[in-house]
Amino acid sequence: MSPIATTRSATGIPTGRLAVWWVIISEIVIFGGLVTCYLLMRLGNPEWAEYASHTSTPAGALNTLVLLTSSLFVVIAHNAAEHDHDGAKAFKFLWMCIALGGVFLCVKAFEYTTEIHHGFTITKNVFWSFYFIATGLHGLHVIAGMVIMAIISFDVKKGKNFQRVELIGAYWHFVDIVWIFLFPLLYIAK
């Protein structure tokens, strides 16, 4: 017996969508705090430009492309679930999105190993500390998104909880947008 509370909607907005937006807002302030700290310290330390030149812009650009494509797939999955009620198609595109998340993490792992190999570790200086914490925290969000998406995909395949594709999609776009901020700040701005 589920409570009435879970189905009532005084605002006309589904409860799940409201909650996901609150999650995203609280995540925005977390990343916002981190990025603001980075910006303030970057402005006070012109020599960080030289440190930033050691990050691999091509790898970052490739990853940007990968994430943006994955966002497209999640949109197609959402469309398939909500519009066509086609669970199988949504399942397929969710998994293509998860696969691209995996590609992103592989590229990231390759970058990390190269950088650490060249002596740019998290304790090297504050720029590298920021680099590893910001991208690491973002990477954890990618992993979390992939796990939740996988869980949702099996439900969707069985024809249940189609609305959840939209919710994980909103979260996935948020993770993308964080990367869109991190990429210029850590890779391009020299």
Next chain:
Amino acid sequence: MSKTDHQVHPSDHGHGHDHEMNFWSKYIFPLDHKMIGLQYLWTGLFMALVGGFFAYVFRMQLAFPGESVPGFGHVSPASYNALITNHGTIMIFWVAMPMLVAAFGNILIPLMIGCDDMVFPRLNRLSYQIFFISTVLLFVGFFVPGGAFGGAWTSYPPLSARAEYNLTPWGASIWLLAVALEIVAFLLGGINFITTTMNSRAPGMKMMDIPIVVWMINIAVVLFMFSVGPLVAGAVMLLFDQTIGTSFFVPSGGGDPVLWQHLFWFFGHPEVYVILLPEMGIVAEIITVFSRKKLFGYKMIVYTTFMVGILSMIVWAHHQFIAGIDPRMASIFSFTTILISIPIAVIFFAYIATLYGGSIEFKVPMLWALGMIAEFLLGGVTGIYLGASALDVYFHDNTFVVAHFHYTLIPVVFFGGFAGITYWYPKMFGKMMSETLGKLHFWGTTIFFNGIFIPLFFLGLAGQHRRIYDYRNFPDLAGMQDLRIFATMCLIGLLISQIPFIINFVRSIKNGEDAGKNPWKANTLEWITASPPPHGNFAEMPTVYRGPYEYSVPGRKEDFWPQNQPS
């Protein structure tokens, strides 16, 4: 008709009940918002005793330096630091937050908006479980090599960032992890609160029919969500400074310790209002009921509360006037800090206007509410001195500051908390508390509370810095030992004054007089259901016809008019 057939007893082994529950699913892993609220309340009250005990130990050290403290033993400088640090941490994060925000939010929101539960019951349960783990973790910090963290509850780096300075390599990190987990718990709970209030109000309940306490809890939660994010990021950075040797906040490695202060107080100051607002809502509910009058300026209070929320986000640097920030920035923060007294004063004057001409009944909840209004005044007024940056240079970090924030937080957390507990106790347990024991508790607490902190104002003016182990090392302060002993004796009196409350609370659950549905003759929806409300809250889901404060309406036989009663 005090009980409905929807009520479920733990001993009820009726066949085919689909919501029959055993001990574990009812009390330990409940989905019911009221039980989760009570879990938060028990934990909060228990932690208040722990925090109070810590205060007793370090005040005894200050009154009788170096002597063994009964019930604790010798207080070393390291354990003194750990005690004051954890006293602050516990009282803010493990007493004020769970009691005022989580317990009252969980118990009241669905009941007062006329709904059967939170929109995400499982998320709600998870929120308490994470909170419980964080509580255990905080205690674990006391038993690791090096002992508990002693770098003050503000955890300023580089003292907190490097084990060679704070000498508690494990304690510092465990403390930080516990606080971070506690924050996660409240973020999860907060999403539930806001979504529930937005979406699952009873049919007919418009935004301006929501009881003021529900408004205030929600605004507090939004404030918490917006302010705590940067601190979460900061906590990750500090944790990496402590454990793997990054230098975000360590000057020798290119970091900036003042950055932490900004991150901490960007959260830390709004946090004061996160705690204050729910309690102001509780007081508002109580004064209308016990003066049988409409709440003065309901809409204005709601708008003003938003104003408080917005302003509270731009005052944080008043904690850093002497931290080396630009004096021009200090002027701006002085201005915004003192500006915030205006909306707060507007709300308090609305409360006083509510009382004006009312037929006031001095029941125990009302005493606590009035006591809060009176005592908070001293906290508010002394805040103006500290908000002015020029004066703050003199006042900073002495016991004047300590007295000031205890005069804001004790009326808020304890007076407001006890007001809420005594007012909603009949609803929570279906029994009345004893008025005599309640009054004893109230007067004891009020007298001894003032006895502790008025001396601290004078000691602070005389230059007594906070956080010092033994003031006899300072010739100018050594002569004021009598005042310190007086404050300590009053603290013992304050702790003893809590005994009537504990007796009252525990005894009334079994032996109290039956409360009935609506012992205070109040309008809000929680009073139309049985006490305690069954799982699912209402036998029949209510429909709302009017605002919550229609008391003594001319032309009506009764002096109250419940929200669900058709006219």
